Amino acid sequence: MIRGEWQNPALTRCDSKLAFRSLNQAAIQAERASSRTGELIIAYTCFDCGAFHIGHADLSQQLAHTVSVEPGCRECNLPIPEAKKRRARACSAKAIYCSDRCQKVAERKRRAQRQMASVTPQ
Known part of the structure; x- marks a missing residue:
């Protein structure tokens, strides 16, 4: 028998992240963060909580953003x-x-x- 309380892992993953009301707001913040850090930071829709977050791009996203x-x-x-x-x-x-x-x-x-x-x- 399992004892204890089940905790949704999505809640712990998203607790420390800022949630934005729209993808447009998140994109604006991502662009500011990118210019501040010099790294590619993107806005995305979180599959866990449904909110919009910003974060570092993975390699495939970086390659998609490079200009040939x-x-x-x-x-x-x-x-x-x-x-x-x-x-x-x-x-x-x-x-x-x-x-x-x-x-x-x-x-x-x-x-x-x-x-x-x-x-x-x-």
Whole structure:
């Protein structure tokens, strides 16, 4: 026979956490906490008590919040302008240089490398 009083584990898990009335209020507080700590803190709905809490994000949530960065120009590493990307897509190609100037500089380098490779030592 079990003696004692059953205690809801949800109550002990949520006792120390602040509960917000709406997800919007929790999101505002999470954003403030994130800017204060420099860590990703998110707002979420608690499955135990139904309230809205804030807390540190787990790895999957952190990965979902990271912004994928497109590679820059192969020559100068600057971002490739959107207009250049559109023109390349129209030709079923991928833009790898940010400007015509960078493309010409890269062509000259490749040409010089080919000439150096074709010269046989005597």
